[in-house]
Amino acid sequence: MAALDTVLAKIDANLDSALDRLLRFVEIPSISADPAYASECTRAAEWLAAELRSIGCAASVRPTKGHPMIVGTVRAARPDVPHVLFYGHYDVQPPDPLDLWETPPFEPRIAEAEKGKQIIGRGVADDKGQLMTFIEACRAFNETGGGLPCNVTFFIEGEEETGSPSLPAFLAANAAELKADMALVCDTNMWDRETPAITIMLRGLVLEEVVIQAADRDLHSGIYGGAAVNPIHVLARIIADLHDEKGRITLPGFYNGVAELPEEITRQWRELRFRESDFLGKVGLSIPAGEQGRDILELVWSRPTCDVNGILGGYTGKGSKTVLPAQASAKFSFRLVGSQDPYKIAETFRSFVKEHLPADCRAKFISHGASAALQLPFNSAVLSLARRALADEWGKEPVISGCGGSIPVVGSFKHDLGMDTLMIGFGLEDDRIHSPNEKYELSSFYKGIRSWARVLNALAL
Amino acid sequence: MAALDTVLAKIDANLDSALDRLLRFVEIPSISADPAYASECTRAAEWLAAELRSIGCAASVRPTKGHPMIVGTVRAARPDVPHVLFYGHYDVQPPDPLDLWETPPFEPRIAEAEKGKQIIGRGVADDKGQLMTFIEACRAFNETGGGLPCNVTFFIEGEEETGSPSLPAFLAANAAELKADMALVCDTNMWDRETPAITIMLRGLVLEEVVIQAADRDLHSGIYGGAAVNPIHVLARIIADLHDEKGRITLPGFYNGVAELPEEITRQWRELRFRESDFLGKVGLSIPAGEQGRDILELVWSRPTCDVNGILGGYTGKGSKTVLPAQASAKFSFRLVGSQDPYKIAETFRSFVKEHLPADCRAKFISHGASAALQLPFNSAVLSLARRALADEWGKEPVISGCGGSIPVVGSFKHDLGMDTLMIGFGLEDDRIHSPNEKYELSSFYKGIRSWARVLNALAL
Secondary structure (H helix, E strand, O other): OOOHHHHHHHHHHHHHHHHHHHHHHHOOOOEOOOHHHHHHHHHHHHHHHHHHHHOOOOOEEEOOOOOOEEEEEEOOOOOOOOEEEEEEEOOEOOOOOHHHOOOOOOOOEEEEEOOEEEEEOOOHHHHHHHHHHHHHHHHHHHHOOOOOOOEEEEEEEOOHHHOOOOHHHHHHHOHHHHOOOEEEEOOOEOOEOOEOEEEEEEOEEEEEEEEEEOOOOOEEHHHHOOOOOOHHHHHHHHHHHOEOOOOOEOOOOOOOOOOOOOHHHHHHHHHOOOOHHHHHHOOOOOOOOOOOOOOHHHHHHHOOEEEEEEEEEEOOOOOOOOEEOOEEEEEEEEEEOOOOOHHHHHHHHHHHHHHHOOOOOEEEEEEEEEEOOEEOOOOOHHHHHHHHHHHHHHOOOOEEEEEOOOOHHHHHHHHHHOOOEEEEOOEOOOOOOOOOOOEEEHHHHHHHHHHHHHHHHHHOO | OOOHHHHHHHHHHHHHHHHHHHHHHHHOOOEOOOHHHHHHHHHHHHHHHHHHHHOOOOOEEEOOOOOOEEEEEEOOOOOOOOEEEEEEEOOEOOOOOHHHOOOOOOOOEEEEEOOEEEEEOOOHHHHHHHHHHHHHHHHHHHHOOOOOOOEEEEEEEOOHHHOOOOHHHHHHHOHHHHOOOEEEEOOOEOOEOOEOEEEEEEOEEEEEEEEEEOOOOOEEHHHHOOOOOOHHHHHHHHHHHOEOOOOOEOOOOOOOOOOOOOHHHHHHHHHOOOOHHHHHHOOOOOOOOOOOOOOHHHHHHHOOEEEEEEEEEEOOOOOOOOEEOOEEEEEEEEEEOOOOOHHHHHHHHHHHHHHHOOOOOEEEEEEEEEEOOEEOOOOOHHHHHHHHHHHHHHOOOOEEEEEOOOOHHHHHHHHHHOOOEEEEOOEOOOOOOOOOOOEEEHHHHHHHHHHHHHHHHHHOO
């Protein structure tokens, strides 16, 4: 394997041709949601497989019931190095509304912006540019001789933007081939344009719907008001009682498995000086809700939540109707962290609801899913190596971040293949992914490639 | 004026012809809701005016923008007797669904039932039979010589079943003619088939809709959950906090003007042995909600309430959506009693909501109406006289009852004409008003006529 400096020099020398390859990739309208573009998805898969072959990987295009997958493995020259699975996706969101694009979405271009050059086109940030940072890093290793520092399996799908319907079955059928020591995913953001980030926490999710049944029919509130139980009141009491006055969730045992952050992480997040007034201000709010006394990044990245996502009961049309409704229903979601048990929490929630029911009311429960949080341990060796590698490239410590939402493929890697995932990405919050005029910073692309070279190099040490 | 005994004897002698007149009246399909029956409404009005003329009342049919009114006054022979306004309505509900009628709705008949004869036909209980009890009582006075014991103004409308749209303007335009010492309304029920009732309490109603606005758009609960305020939670807390753990409403000053019932009434209601298990059991409930430690009749007749009649927020379709909604809304109704001030209560409620709002949320309020409760004083002389008169006819003390709902015309009489209303009716709970096979007990009709003769006689003493 060549020295890292040589590889980085190669990356610098290759930049123009790498950029050209990215533009060719973005030109392929691989829109997974629209059946009219199925052949374009296949074309993108074949293009990618050819790229992988050009860097010494015997990649193949694998059919599914939907759009094809690409799988290929490159073995490192040295033995006893880690085996990583790199995941990405070649499909893109539909470009609508087309009239808001300044130039056609599949005619990518380089634009000068205030803070530097940008590459513009549908899918350039999500996920084609990000995906190519990794492939170009591998190319530089390959072209400088001696092969890759780690064993690498590429696993690239074409249905991420439509919920990855073929992925679970594909993982199950190809587990032996896809199982590695860990997964790498390049589909996340940096903290800001100068500061890289490693995402190590994804919140889990429990989705529960409750229907409360009181009387067996809607009642007239003139006749029954004051005597018959109102299921909206019962439901409101349940919702109100789920949080205490400090914003903590009151379900017994709810915080089991929720650890406090390491001091170092708390300090790092505090030093980011993330302005809650900006975060909330841009959606018309100003005061953090949720648990009191906690930093807002902590709240959205590393603390569990309970929210009602929808509620319905009685008459909701125009004007008024003096009805005591027979039913009221609500959809609840719990975001989980650490090692909170989603099934236990769903069960505790159902017990909580039942304990709140008057004896002549009933509750029906519908589960809409339950998944645990995912977390790479703070003290993992891999994390330390990746942090150092990114710091070397960017001249700044990477932010160790959480993600309030979920990335389903990371859960599949954990639960189906027993692998942790290191999520490193070079997107920026203003990349307009899923929106018109999607862009990827040229600096993200260029330093992203260099970052991956450093990370792969570090993982093999 | 003839002696009461003579009048009662006349009523007995007239029963067959009275019944025949009622059947002729029910034959007229005076369906106010259906424009196709407008001429039938006019025919019913003219038929009634002719009936009134036949008992010495120079009644006239008065056009409105909708169906006509009938107004006429008979002066008593004696001076210094009270002047009463008798209100009723000649219009009926549509008879649908027609196929559930055992015989055609407008071909009334007498049927033998287990507990006695019944008159069957649309509108026979609501309100044609009830209305005719009063007219037939007046007829008996007229036919026995000497005229009526009181001055009586008849005021009969044809739009009660469609919300009385022409009534307020008609009252305003004819206030001088319609103003009397008190109003009599025969559109209510007996306690049971042996026990008459006088309704002296109608609950008032305040209708308020609240829309709570949090963020300026719907948010992703993965990104904002734990940091952004959820308006459904805010609303649930408001609803929960509106009642204390004893079922009392917590709005400051809410119970101002709510008096405890006289001991005598409490005792009477307790002795009625009204079974809450029957009342609630027939709608699938078993436990009285609302204020603890109070009898169920007290709760529905004489205590104020607060109910949410509808609630809506967030995603309420199938499955789940991890949204933090921007808005949540609910429709509230307050039933009022005694001298509770509806405007003050609406104002207090709005303040209560505002005090519950996080500083970055806003509330929009929509009023759907506010009306005070109506109550004839327990110690009114008129009430005592009517109680005695009914007890003489039925051999049982009448129940002094409340009505949980509202009867708008009674409010208009109070507020527009400054008159209290005595509500005496002979309907039974199982009369199937508004439903197929509506019936009126022959005993209700017959003893209803006799009852009014006694009441009119008593009021003049």
